[in-house]
Amino acid sequence: xxxxxxxxxxxxxxxxxxxxxxxxxxxxxxxxxxxxxxxxxxxxxxxxxxxxxxxxxxxxxxxxxxxxxxxxxxxxxxxxxxxxxxxxxxxxxxxxxxxxxxxxxxxxxxxxxxxxxxxxxxxxxxxxxxxxxxxxxxxxxxxxxxxxxxxxxxxxxxxxxxxxxxxxxxxxxxxxxxxxxxxxxxxxxxxxxxxxxxxxxxxxxxxxxxxxxxxxxxxxxxxxxxxxxxxxxxxxxxxxxxxxxxxxxxxxxxxxxxxxxxxxxxxxxxxxxxxxxxxxxxxxxxxxxxxxxxxxxxxxxxxxxxxxxxxxxxxxxxxxxxxxxxxxxxxxxxxxxxxxxxxxxxxxxxxxxxxxxxxxxxxxxxxxxxxxxxxxxxxxxxxxxxxxxxxxxxxxxxxxxxxxxxxxxxxxxxxxxxxxxxxxxxxxxxxxxxxxxxxxxxxxxxxxxxxxxxxxxxx
Numbered sequence: 044x045x046x047x048x049x050x051x052x053x054x055x056x057x058x059x060x061x062x063x064x065x066x067x068x069x070x071x072x073x074x075x076x077x078x079x080x081x082x083x084x085x086x087x088x089x090x091x092x093x094x095x096x097x098x099x100x101x102x103x104x105x106x107x108x109x110x111x112x113x114x115x116x117x118x119x120x121x122x123x124x125x126x127x128x129x130x131x132x133x134x135x136x137x138x139x140x141x142x143x144x145x146x147x148x149x150x151x152x153x154x155x156x157x158x159x160x161x162x163x164x165x166x167x168x169x170x171x172x173x174x175x176x177x178x179x180x181x182x183x184x185x186x187x188x189x190x191x192x193x194x195x196x197x198x199x200x201x202x203x204x205x206x207x208x209x210x211x212x213x214x215x216x217x218x219x220x221x222x223x224x225x226x227x228x229x230x231x232x233x234x235x236x237x238x239x240x241x242x243x244x245x246x247x248x249x250x251x252x253x254x255x256x257x258x259x260x261x262x263x264x265x266x267x268x269x270x271x272x273x274x275x276x277x278x279x280x281x282x283x284x285x286x287x288x289x290x291x292x293x294x295x296x297x298x299x300x301x302x303x304x305x306x307x308x309x310x311x312x313x314x315x316x317x318x319x320x321x322x323x324x325x326x327x328x329x330x331x332x333x334x335x336x337x338x339x340x341x342x343x344x345x346x347x348x349x350x351x352x353x354x355x356x357x358x359x360x361x362x363x364x365x366x367x368x369x370x371x372x373x374x375x376x377x378x379x380x381x382x383x384x385x386x387x388x389x390x391x392x393x394x395x396x397x398x399x400x401x402x403x404x405x406x407x408x409x410x411x412x413x414x415x416x417x418x419x420x421x422x423x424x425x426x427x428x429x430x431x432x433x434x435x436x437x438x439x440x441x442x443x444x445x446x447x448x449x450x451x452x453x454x455x456x457x458x459x460x461x462x463x464x465x466x467x468x469x470x471x472x473x474x475x476x477x478x479x480x481x482x483x484x485x486x487x488x489x490x491x492x493x494x495x496x497x498x499x500x501x502x
Contacts, residue, residue, distance in 0.1 A: 044097065044129075046136050047089040052082035057089045058099040058117075065119035072177055081116075086140065090133055097124045100133045102141055111147040118151075134164050142188050150185045158182055220403020227385055228408060230315035231283055238287040243269055244297055251304065253331055255317070261328055262313035263306035266293065271302060272494035273343045275336055277329065278305040279353025281470060282319070282384075285312030292348070292473070299485055301346070301492075306332055308356060318412055321381035322352055323419045326359030337366040344492040347372045348484070351443070351470045355381070355421050358451065361432065362424030371491035373433040373484060376440060376470045379447040380420040387442060422454050431458040433487045437467030437475065460487060 049055050059078070066072045085103035089096060098120035105114045115137050120130045141149055153161050155173065166184040173182045240248070247267040252260040264286045276296045278289040286305040293303050309328065310319030317324075333345055345368045349357030354377030361372050378384035382405070386397040401416075409415045425432065432455055436448035445463060452461045462483045467475035 044090055044092050044132065047091065048086060048136070048140060050086050051084070052078070052087060055087040055089055055099070057091070057096045058087045058101070061089070061096050061099045061119050061121060062117055064121060066117070069122070070179075072179075076177065077117075085116075086144075088133060088136055088140070090129060090136075092124070097121060098129050098133050100137050102137050102144075105150075111145060113141045113144070113146040113149050115141075115149055115151045130160065131164065138186075138188055146188060148185060148187050150183060152176075152181045153184055155180045155182055158184065216399055216403045219400040220407050223389070223400045224404040224407045224411075227388070227404060228310070228319045228321070230310040230318060231285070231312075238264060238290050240266075240290055240294055240297075244294070250313075251335070253328070253335060255328075259316050260314075261306065261309070261317075261332075263304050263332060266297065266303040266305070268297060268300060268302045270300065272300060273340055274301050274492045274494055275340070275343055275345045276301045276303055276488070277332060277345065277347045277357075278303060279325075279329070279347070279349035279356050280305070280308060280311065281351035281353055282321070283311070287312070289350070289353075292350070295481055295484075296348070299488070301488075304332060304336060308353065318408075320412070320414065321384065321416060321419075322356035322359045322421070323381060323414050323416070324412075325356035326363050326424070329356060329360035330363040330365050333360075333366050333369050337368040342495040343368050344495055345369045346488045346492050349374050349377065351376045351378075352384075355384070358421040358428075358432075359419070359424050361428035361430050361457075362426075365430065369430060371431045371433070371488055372428075373435065373487060375435040375472055376437060376443055377421060377434075377448070377451065378443045379422060379450060381416040382419075383447070384443065385416060391442070421451060425451055425455040425457070428455065428457045431487075431491050432460075433484070434459065434461040435472055435480070435483075436461075436463055437469060437472050438463050438465040439467060440469045442469035 047055065052059055062077060063074065066077050067074045081103055082101070085101040087101050088099060090098045098118070100118040101116050103114055103116070104110055104112070106112065115134070118130065118133060120133070138149065151161065151166065152174065158168070161184050164186070166186045169183045169185050171183040173180045175181070244266050247269060249265050251263045251265045253263070255261050278286070278292055278296070280286055280288045285307050289305050293305060296303060306328065307314040308325045309317040329347065336343055336345055347357045347360065347369065349355070354374030357372050357374050358377055382401070386401060389395050389397060389401055405416045434448050434452045436445045438445060448461065452459060462480070464472040464476050464480060473480045
């Protein structure tokens with residue numbers, strides 16, 4: 044079978060012949076009403092078989108104000124070709140051509156006796172009342188169709204969709220990353236905490252300043268023991284705290300006979316002009332503090348003690364070039380890497396996975412600060428450290444799992460010890476079993492830090 048599709052009835056004489064046989068001669072419709080003005084502007088289809096006419100139909104836009112609504116009409120199939128599927132073929136071809144011409148909706152006015160056929164073609168009755176056409180009742184029916192796109196149009200739509208998705212992605216990535224960066228790494232704006240200690244400690248405490256980049260300074264609390272023997276402990280505070288958080292630890296070490304230096308790490312306390320570096324840049328700062336102590340107090344023995352992020356900073360420093368005065372390092376609840384720590388915090392606080400927001404925040408960290416959280420690891424530092432190290436962790440730590448400490452301990456090539464406090468949560472080992480905790484810490488530092496001079500010699 045062949046299809047012939049043209050505009051205007053004069054270009055489709057077989058369509059006129061078929062309609063005259065079916066609608067006028069067979070069904071009794073008036074020839075004057077059968078052929079109307081619409082025929083001259085409508086598209087007509089003629090289906091033939093071996094050159095002989097089979098059926099016809101026409102397609103037109105009734106309302107110019109609704110150019111996407113097309114009307115199908117005058118569907119006729121010669122008697123000998125009925126029940127052969129010819130009518131369905133004509134409808135499918137008309138729908139295909141209508142879609143090509145931009146149709147989104149098709150309507151027709153069907154004889155009541157034929158509405159079953161149109162239902163099978165996917166049409167449904169509208170709410171319009173049935174109408175009478177020369178004594179034959181008709182009903183209105185409609186069907187929505189999809190507009191088929193050419194390959195070029197499909198490619199254009201795909202590119203536009205990809206551009207929109209990319210714009211949305213970049214917006215979410217950028218805004219989400221900026222929010223997360225500010226939430227996780229922006230400097231704290233909290234006022235310095237209270238560092239009230241014993242009167243003995245107060246009398247010899249003060250602030251030290253360390254020159255940093257761009258004319259800024261890093262700051263640390265300094266406490267010189269009244270029975271000064273040139274043994275020093277650097278105390279490093281956790282995330283989102285400052286040096287005042289370490290006052291209870293400071294009192295313990297002071298009672299052991301140590302002088303203390305307690306820095307405000309980057310992004311915290313008086314050093315909050317800088318962004319939080321999660322121990323990455325703090326390791327270099329700690330090295331600088333140790334060099335300052337070695338210069339100010341020749342022959343001093345230095346130990347480093349860090350809690351949580353401070354512990355990670357201490358381990359990061361262990362892989363740096365530290366002065367020979369640094370004799371021992373102890374960390375409590377340090378994480379394996381800043382990325383792991385922030386991933387867990389993000390998941391715990393918000394239920395979000397690290398991708399894509401932490402990736403975005405990390406990109407901003409590299410852009411703003413020149414370092415990537417994903418590229419830093421305490422693991423690589425302890426591998427290159429030769430300084431005796433004590434690893435401490437809580438057995439019930441859900442923020443930084445004890446497996447992090449086990450990996451760090453296993454990778455360390457320096458003289459090492461470990462202490463796991465059963466039942467202790469994150470950074471709560473000293474509170475859970477203070478007797479075992481301080482016995483282990485005091486013994487560890489007393490082995491490695493020896494008095495080297497008196498206060499008069501230092502002066």
